[in-house]
Each structure stands twice: as C-alpha cells, then as structure tokens.
Amino acid sequence: MDALTGVRVIDFSWAYAGPYATEFLALMGAEVIKIESRKRPCITRRQPNPITGQPYDIDDCPYFKDLNMNKLGVALNLSQPKATELAKRLVGISDVVVESFTPGVMSRLGLGYEVLSSVNPSIVVLSTSSNGTTGPEARYAGYAPMFNATSGLGELTGYPDGPPTVLRITIDNVVAHFNAVAILAALIYRQETGEGQYIDVSSQEAVACLIGDSIMDYTMNGRVQSRDGNRDEIMAHHNCYRCLSEDRWISIAISTEEEWQSLCQVMRNPDWSKEVRFSDAYNRWQNQEELDRLLESWTVNHSNYNLMHMLQGVGVAAVPSFTSEDLFTDPHLAEREFSQLIDRPRLGKYMIIAPPWKLSATPARIVQDAPSIGEHNEYVFGELLGMSQEEIIELQEKGVLY
Amino acid sequence: MAGATVLEYCQSVAGPYCTKLLADLGAEVIKIEKPGVGDEARKRAPFLNDIPHPERSGLFLYLNTNKLGITLNVENPAGKKVLMELLKECDVLVEDTPPQTMKRLELDYQALKAINPKLIMTSIAPFGQTGPYSNYKAYHLNTFHGGGEGYLTPAWMGTRYLHRPPLNEGKYVGEYESGISAAVATLGALYYQRVSGLGQSIDISKQQSLISLNPRELACYPNDGWMASRATRTLRFGGIIPCKDGYMELDLYEEHEWQGLVALMDNPEWTKDERFKDRLSRAKHGLELNQLIGEWMKQHTKEEIYHKGQALGCPVAPYNTTQEVVDSRQMEARGFFVEIDHLEAGKSKYPSAPYKFSRTPWKAGRPAPLLGQHNEEVYCQRLGYSKQKLVKLRETGVV
Numbered sequence: 001m002d003a004l005t006g007v008r009v010i011d012f013s014w015a016y017a018g019p020y021a022t023e024f025l026a027l028m029g030a031e032v033i034k035i036e037s038r039k040r041p042c043i044t045r046r047q048p049n050p051i052t053g054q055p056y057d058i059d060d061c062p063y064f065k066d067l068n069m070n071k072l073g074v075a076l077n078l079s080q081p082k083a084t085e086l087a088k089r090l091v092g093i094s095d096v097v098v099e100s101f102t103p104g105v106m107s108r109l110g111l112g113y114e115v116l117s118s119v120n121p122s123i124v125v126l127s128t129s130s131n132g133t134t135g136p137e138a139r140y141a142g143y144a145p146m147f148n149a150t151s152g153l154g155e156l157t158g159y160p161d162g163p164p165t166v167l168r169i170t171i172d173n174v175v176a177h178f179n180a181v182a183i184l185a186a187l188i189y190r191q192e193t194g195e196g197q198y199i200d201v202s203s204q205e206a207v208a209c210l211i212g213d214s215i216m217d218y219t220m221n222g223r224v225q226s227r228d229g230n231r232d233e234i235m236a237h238h239n240c241y242r243c244l245s246e247d248r249w250i251s252i253a254i255s256t257e258e259e260w261q262s263l264c265q266v267m268r269n270p271d272w273s274k275e276v277r278f279s280d281a282y283n284r285w286q287n288q289e290e291l292d293r294l295l296e297s298w299t300v301n302h303s304n305y306n307l308m309h310m311l312q313g314v315g316v317a318a319v320p321s322f323t324s325e326d327l328f329t330d331p332h333l334a335e336r337e338f339s340q341l342i343d344r345p346r347l348g349k350y351m352i353i354a355p356p357w358k359l360s361a362t363p364a365r366i367v368q369d370a371p372s373i374g375e376h377n378e379y380v381f382g383e384l385l386g387m388s389q390e391e392i393i394e395l396q397e398k399g400v401l402y
Numbered sequence: 403m404a405g406a407t408v409l410e411y412c413q414s415v416a417g418p419y420c421t422k423l424l425a426d427l428g429a430e431v432i433k434i435e436k437p438g439v440g441d442e443a444r445k446r447a448p449f450l451n452d453i454p455h456p457e458r459s460g461l462f463l464y465l466n467t468n469k470l471g472i473t474l475n476v477e478n479p480a481g482k483k484v485l486m487e488l489l490k491e492c493d494v495l496v497e498d499t500p501p502q503t504m505k506r507l508e509l510d511y512q513a514l515k516a517i518n519p520k521l522i523m524t525s526i527a528p529f530g531q532t533g534p535y536s537n538y539k540a541y542h543l544n545t546f547h548g549g550g551e552g553y554l555t556p557a558w559m560g561t562r563y564l565h566r567p568p569l570n571e572g573k574y575v576g577e578y579e580s581g582i583s584a585a586v587a588t589l590g591a592l593y594y595q596r597v598s599g600l601g602q603s604i605d606i607s608k609q610q611s612l613i614s615l616n617p618r619e620l621a622c623y624p625n626d627g628w629m630a631s632r633a634t635r636t637l638r639f640g641g642i643i644p645c646k647d648g649y650m651e652l653d654l655y656e657e658h659e660w661q662g663l664v665a666l667m668d669n670p671e672w673t674k675d676e677r678f679k680d681r682l683s684r685a686k687h688g689l690e691l692n693q694l695i696g697e698w699m700k701q702h703t704k705e706e707i708y709h710k711g712q713a714l715g716c717p718v719a720p721y722n723t724t725q726e727v728v729d730s731r732q733m734e735a736r737g738f739f740v741e742i743d744h745l746e747a748g749k750s751k752y753p754s755a756p757y758k759f760s761r762t763p764w765k766a767g768r769p770a771p772l773l774g775q776h777n778e779e780v781y782c783q784r785l786g787y788s789k790q791k792l793v794k795l796r797e798t799g800v801v
Contacts, residue, residue: 003594028590050619051628062625066618113760132758135735140712141659145641146719149651152727154642156572158556162563164649164721165556166642167571170615175756177582182757184589185403185427189762191596192405197761205738205756208727210578212753216460217448218724219739219751225724230543230570233447238543240552240567247631249567251547312538319528319544321553321568324623324630327613332535338610339621351624353617356610357587358530360511361602362594364587 002029003362007187008094010087011035011071012111015043016144016169017128017203018100019067020176021183025096026070027355027364033094033380034068035087036373037077038402045373059372060346066370069352073371074380077402082395084110088119089385095190096183097125102141103133113198122196124186128179132202142203144171151207156214158227165227171207178206234281236288237263240321241299243307249321250304252295252311257281262314267298344369377401403429406592408494410434410469411476413442415542415574416608417498417526418465419581420588424494425468426755426764432488432780433466433771437473437799440773441466450747456773457746461574463770464752467742471771472780473801481800482507487785490518493595494588498526501536511603521601522591526584530607540608546576549612550620557635558642564633576612583611639688642721645699649721650707652695657681662716666707667698744769777801 007030011022019034019042026032036042047063048055056062076083088111091097097116099106106112106127113125127133130142131150148154148167157165182199190196208215214225230251232238240249254260257280264273272278272294277287284291299307304320311318320326327333328351337354344350355364381387381401395401406429410421418433418441425431435441443465444456456462475481486509489495495514497504504510504525511523525531528540528548546552547568555569570576584606591602613620622628640652654660660681664673672678672694677687684691699707704720711718722730728739728751736758739751747769755764781787781801795801 001594001598003590006597007593024586024590049626050622050634051626062621063618066621131732132736134758135732137712137732140719141715141717142719143653143655143717145653146651146717149642149649149719149721150727150730152722152724153572153575154651155721155723157569157575159563159566159569162556163559163642163644165569165571166558166637166651167555168558169619170551173615174579174582177579177586178756180586181423181427181582181589182759184586184593186759186762188403188406188589188593188596191593195761197759199760200758202733202736202738202756205733205736205753208733208738209753209756210575211572211724212464213446213448213461214573215724215727215753216464216750218728220450220460220747221448221452223448230567232543232573235541238541240547240569242567247564249547249553251544251552253541253543255541308538312535315539317539317541317544319538319540319548321547322550323553324550324620327550327620328623332529332533333609335533336530336607336610338613339624347625351621353614353621356583356607356614358605359587359591359602360604361600362591364590 001362003359004028004030007031007096009033009096009098010090010094011098013098013100013128015100016067016172017175017179018098019044020173021128021179022071022098023067023069024176024180025183027366029362032071033090033376034071034073034371035076035078036073037075038373039077039079041373057346062347062350064370065344066352068370069366070368071371072376072380073373074377075374075401077399078109080400082398082400086381086385086400087111088115090380091116091123092119093384094120095124095187097123098128098179098183100128103127103129103138117196120196122190122194124183124190124196124199126179126183126199126201128175128201128203130203132205133200144168147171147204147207150204151211152215153207153211156211156225156227159229160227174210175201175203175206231288234285236281236285236291237295239292241292241296243299243304243320244302248304250299250307251319251321253317259316260284263311263316266310266314266316270298340366342366342369374401403427406430406494407492408432408496409488409492410496412496412498412526415443415465415577416580416584417496418443419578420524420526420584421469421496422465422467423582423585424588428762431469432776433469433471434474434476435471435773437475437774437801455746463744463747466770467752468768469771470776470780471774472777473774475800476507476509478800480795480798482509484795484800485509486517489514489521492518492521493592494522494524496524496526496584496588501525501527501531515601519601520595520599522588522595522604523601524584524588524604524606526580526606526608528608530610531605542574542577543570545580545608546570546612548609549576549615551612551616554630554632554635557632558637560636561633568632576608579615580606580608580611583614638685639691643692643696643699645707646701646703648704650699650704650718651721652718654717658715659717660684662711662714663695663718665714666711666716670698742769745772774801
C-alpha cells in the first residue's frame with residue numbers, strides 16, 4: 001500500500017505549478033486523472049528539444065513526461081457541454097480537483113466550486129493562479145518570472161551592482177510544493193470531518209513566503225533590503241570561489257573561529273591569514289572583499305571536489321556550486337539513488353530524477369510513465385463511469401473525447 | 403489540522419519552516435530548544451530596531467508563529483526520558499540534528515517506534531541520512547549551491563556575468579524550499595498514518611529537495627549530453643528590462659500578448675517593421691527589439707506599465723521591493739499580511755500563508771514563543787509533572 005492509495009485526483013491543471021503538485025500525489029500513490037484535449041495540448045508537451053531546437057511529438061516530450069509520471073490521461077474537450085457533464089461525473093467519484101486556469105474560467109465552463117461541491121460535497125478543490133482568484137489583480141496574466149518579480153524575490157537576488165534576477169522553472173515548482181501541502185492538509189481535515197473545501201493559492205504570495213525574514217526587516221524596521229550576491233550579514237567568508245577548470249566554483253561559509261582556524265590550517269597558514277585585518281570575525285567581515293580575493297588565489301589551484309573533501313574533513317562548510325555533470329557523476333547521490341533509468345517509448349532509456357524523499361513504510365515511487373493524450377479513456381470512462389464501448393466511440397467521433 | 407501533534411527539534415530555517423507550515427494549518431507544534439541557548443535563528447538579523455536580542459529576531463519570529471516553545475536538554479539522560487514521554491503522544495517528530503546524533507542518543511527511529519508505532523519521524527539534513535557526504539556541513543549558502551540551481555544563477559542575462567561567481571537566491575531560499583519539501587512528505591505520511599495507524603521514518607536531503615525543483619534541465623546532462631550553465635540559459639527577447647524607476651519583467655509567448663505590448667507602447671511605427679512581424683523574426687532580432695522596448699520603458703514608471711499593460715493583455719510585471727510587496731493592493735485585498743503582537747517584539751505585520759481555505763482559514767493565532775515560554779503548560783498540564791518536579795528539572799539544567 002502507498003501513502004495515498006485510494007485517493008483520486010481530477011487534474012485540469014496546466015504547465016508546472018499544478019501538474020507538479022499532482023505529480024507529488026501520484027508518486028505517493030494517488031490515482032491522478034489528467035484531463036487534456038488534443039485541441040490545446042499542454043504547453044509542456046510543446047517544448048522543443050533544448051539542444052536541437054526541434055519539437056518533440058506531443059506524446060514524447062520529456063518536459064511533459066517528467067511532470068506527469070504515474071498519472072492516467074483522458075482526452076476531454078471541455079468546450080463541449082457533454083464533456084463538462086462527464087467531468088462532473090468524474091468529480092462525483094473523486095477526492096480532489098486541481099485547476100490552474102485564469103480565475104473565472106472554471107465557472108464559465110460550468111465547473112466552478114459551487115457546482116462541483118453540489119455534485120460531491122466532500123470534494124477538495126484547489127485553484128492555483130498567479131495572484132489568487134480574488135482582489136483587484138486576480139486576472140492579471142502571470143508566468144513564473146513575473147510572480148518572481150512581484151513577490152520581491154527577484155529584487156533580492158543578484159550582485160549588489162547588478163540588476164535583479166530572473167527566475168523561472170524553480171519558482172513554478174516551489175508553488176507546486178505549496179499546492180501539495182494545501183491539498184494534503186485539506187485531505188487530512190476531510191479524514192476527520194468528511195468535509196471538503198475550496199483552496200485558493202496565490203503564486204506571488206507563495207514566493208513572498210520565501211523572503212519572510214527580509215519582509216520583516218521592512219515591517220519591523222522600515223528597512224528595504226537589496227540584493228547582496230552571496231554575502232551574509234555576519235559570516236565571512238561567505239561566497240563562491242573559483243576552482244580549477246573553466247567555470248567551476250565552490251561555496252565556502254565560515255561561521256565560527258574554529259572553522260576559520262581549520263580553513264587556515266588546510267591552506268598551510270599563509271602569511272595573509274595572520275594579518276590584523278583578518279584577526280577576528282568582525283575584521284574579516286569588514287575586509288571581506290580582500291579576504292575573498294586571497295582565498296580565491298588558493299582555491300583556483302584545486303578542483304571543486306578536492307576542496308570539498310579537504311575542507312569538510314576538518315569541519316569547514318564547503319560545497320561546490322554543483323553543475324548537472326557533477327550531480328550525475330557524484331558518488332553520494334548515486335548511493336542515494338537520486339536518479340533512475342526508465343524506458344520511454346521512442347526516446348529509449350531515459351534518466352529521470354527520483355522522488356526526493358525517502359519514506360520508510362510507503363516509499364514514493366514511479367510505477368508508470370506519463371500518459372499520451374487520452375491513453376486511459378477506456379479505463380476512466382468505461383470502467384470508472386461504466387460507459388459502453390459504443391458510447392465511448394460515439395463520443396470520440398463527436399469530438400467530445402478528443 | 404487540529405488534532406495533529408508535532409514535536410520539533412530543529413534550528414535555523416528548514417526544519418522550523420516545515421513545522422511552521424503545519425502549525426499555521428492548525429497542528430499543535432511543540433518546539434524544543436536548548437535551555438539558555440535556544441534556536442540559532444534567535445541570533446540572526448533582522449532584529450527589532452537593529453538591537454540584537456534573542457526574542458526580537460524577525461527571522462525567528464516569522465518562522466515560529468503558532469508554536470508552543472519549551473526548553474529541554476535532550477543530551478542529558480533525564481532530558482531524554484522527558485522527550486520519550488512527550489513522544490509517546492505525538493504524531494510527528496521533525497528533527498535536523500547531524501545524522502547519527504539521534505542514533506548515538508538512542509533516539510533513532512527504531513528506538514522511538516518501539517514506544518510509539520504511529521510516530522512519523524522526519525529527519526532533515528543537508529545531504530540526507532545516508533551516503534558518503536551525510537556528515538558534511540552546509541550553511542544556507544552551501545545548501546543552495548549544493549542543489550544545482552546556484553550554478554545556473556543569475557541566468558537569462560547573456561554572457562554579462564559569466565566572470566562573476568554563481569549566486570545564492572534571496573537569503574535562505576534553499577532552506578525554505580527544503581522545509582516545504584519535508585512538509586509535503588510528512589503530510590503524505592500523516593495521511594497514511596490516519597488510514598493505517600502506522601508511522602514511519604522520512605529521510606529528507608536538502609540537496610535532493612532542491613534538485614527536484616529543476617528535474618528536466620538538470621537531467622539533460624545524462625539524456626542529451628548537454629550541461630546547462632548560466633550561459634546556456636538565454637532568452638531571445640523580453641525578460642528583465644529597466645524602466646523609469648526600476649525594472650520590469652516582460653514575457654511574450656503568444657501573438658495576442660505581443661499585440662498587447664504594441665498597444666501599451668501606443669503603436670509605434672517600428673513595431674510594424676518586417677523584423678518584428680512574427681515570433682520567429684522577433685526572436686531573431688531580439689537584441690534590437692529589447693533595445694527599442696527599453697527606450698519606451700525608460701519613459702514610464704513601474705506602476706504605469708504594470709496596470710496599463712495588464713489591462714491591455716500584455717504580460718508585464720514590476721520587480722517589487724519588500725516595501726512594494728507590503729504595500730501591494732492585491733495582497734492587501736487578500737489579507738496576506740497579518741498583524742501579530744509579540745510580548746517582547748510588539749506588533750508587526752507578518753506574511754501569512756499563500757493559500758486561502760474556505761472552511762479552515764489561516765488564523766493569526768499565537769506569536770513565536772519566548773525561550774521556554776510554555777514549559778509549565780507542557781510539562782505540568784500535559785505530562786502532569788508537579789511544580790516541584792519542574793523546579794528540579796530547571797535547577798539541574800534539564801529544562
């Protein structure tokens with residue numbers, strides 16, 4: 001038995017923030033039914049190959065596949081009234097609905113929360129959108145880099161003398177995590193009470209939660225923080241340093257006197273380390289630009305991995321700014337089985353990132369690859385809704401199951 | 403999540419953020435801190451009026467809302483016994499001690515399972531509980547760079563910053579993200595516990611939590627023999643563009659979005675140019691295009707561009723400062739900021755949660771606990787210790 005065995009999710013969502021949230025549920029054993037249509041395939045099915053720029057077949061695109069493993073796929077053209085009727089019947093036998101349309105679209109389709117909760121009073125419905133479904137800016141368009149911008153995180157990331165930083169995919173995927181937390185909390189509440197509810201998630205608020213401490217500096221002290229590279233308010237060293245080989249870096253952070261002494265020892269106590277201007281934490285912080293330059297004149301002669309092992313061996317926090325090459329050749333991650341080789345039709349052997357958490361009794365796991373559009377029409381409409389083969393074929397011909 | 407009880411033995415950001423998410427959702431969270439010392443976050447800025455004080459750190463105050471706070475020396479045999487008594491009644495323990503610490507104290511999952519089979523034990527560590535780096539150290543900077551996204555930051559800026567070091571995101575972003583990942587797994591396990599009556603242990607590697615935020619781009623390395631870098635992340639046009647009083651983010655994918663931009667700029671002649679006739683040609687002449695858009699942006703303010711642009715269907719948004727975030731009319735309308743009154747730090751506005759639940763709304767309940775604030779409530783009322791016993795435990799440094 002998996003952690004979420006028996007939980008059924010109807011997933012109307014698009015792109016990343018919704019699908020990755022339901023992916024977490026699917027990895028933990030929920031039955032997630034993805035509603036799609038060939039009329040307008042998900043944007044992640046249409047991503048080109050990053051190297052060749054060539055489009056993939058919409059059923060092969062790994063961008064889509066990685067976000068939708070373990071899910072079932074049905075083709076349902078929601079612009080047809082009969083299709084929304086079927087969607088409602090699916091909601092009637094499900095536990096959770098997730099959607100990420102522009103606020104208002106679900107209601108326009110006749111699938112608003114009032115309708116869905118009248119079909120199934122214990123349903124949990126989650127809407128994930130850029131700014132939330134209420135308020136004056138609810139209908140503003142927003143992609144991940146835009147809510148990174150409005151949340152304040154972009155402004156706080158970057159070099160002190162450079163512009164704010166554009167952040168994309170990881171930002172969408174953070175919102176996905178918040179979505180999963182909200183759904184699971186509502187499911188646990190439902191276990192106790194039998195009651196469903198509506199959850200409205202604002203992506204810009206989700207990202208703002210990651211800078212709560214900087215926001216508090218403003219609300220408590222009126223200070224508007226700005227970006228400060230890799231620096232810290234009290235720690236120095238606290239930066240990334242150039243290593244041997246092109247564009248390779250290691251992050252080193254020194255918090256205690258003991259760590260500083262250990263670092264000096266590994267460097268064989270160079271003369272500069274004994275200078276008065278580096279004699280204590282305060283002095284080092286004051287003179288960190290020079291301190292950084294001097295440390296880098298040492299790190300640049302060593303590989304990022306050698307530095308990590310040498311410094312960690314004496315208790316200094318040194319971790320390479322890992323490249324994807326590092327990650328996929330790293331013995332530690334290999335031992336933890338952080339990636340997994342699967343078979344993909346037409347793509348062949350494919351390496352994917354395994355679920356990040358290790359649950360001892362109910363391991364999150366990949367049981368099957370992502371569906372093609374409509375791959376599970378027969379199971380979902382035939383077995384779950386009890387429709388006959390003829391009915392299904394008829395609806396396919398009418399463009400309802402399309 | 404009323405009815406769920408959680409014990410937190412964590413410091414700094416990741417672990418406390420994980421349990422804050424649960425506490426804010428209604429779980430009862432008891433935070434254990436070292437007597438006389440407390441959570442590391444108490445020593446970190448921002449401090450009220452910039453005066454360092456363990457009860458006035460904005461970081462600590464934010465991360466520990468809605469929790470009860472007790473002090474307990476878990477390393478001491480008497481303290482350990484007290485912890486075991488607390489754990490008997492708990493659904494979840496979240497801990498972030500260096501791997502092997504709990505085993506050394508005979509408080510590892512196997513030992514705890516024996517006293518409470520329904521216990522979920524979530525262990526958070528920079529590199530997880532197993533593997534050759536499990537004892538490696540990482541502060542927030544190292545955590546972030548260990549996850550693969552640091553190497554790719556700052557991106558979408560061409561080759562402009564390739565000679566400079568890759569960057570951390572915000573301050574503690576990698577830690578917050580690890581905390582949310584831990585919360586997802588913990589809640590999944592809690593759902594299962596309610597079905598089966600069984601607990602389990604959960605091993606959270608911050609590094610793997612961060613890697614899973616960008617699975618596709620990172621996995622291009624084994625699948626396509628292609629390594630992402632700050633240089634490979636490029637954008638043909640749009641992205642970050644300076645305006646009169648700051649920066650705007652512009653993201654154009656569809657034709658109607660381009661038309662929105664053209665209308666926003668009041669249909670300048672150059673937009674009809676052959677070079678910009680469709681998405682492909684615009685991408686081909688991205689640099690020139692951004693320059694022309696930039697010239698227009700320079701004449702206008704963030705507020706103006708944002709609201710007028712959005713009304714015209716142009717996906718454009720301002721890079722907000724923390725002040726602008728707090729002043730946001732949208733967040734204001736949704737009640738995202740709540741005022742919380744704290745005994746030592748007074749009243750401040752706090753970010754709440756990004757979700758609105760129709761039936762179980764977020765409540766600004768309890769401010770972060772003072773060090774040991776709820777000792778009596780927890781030890782006397784919950785465990786039934788006498789006042790005298792608590793005094794003894796205090797005198798011997800256990801509490």
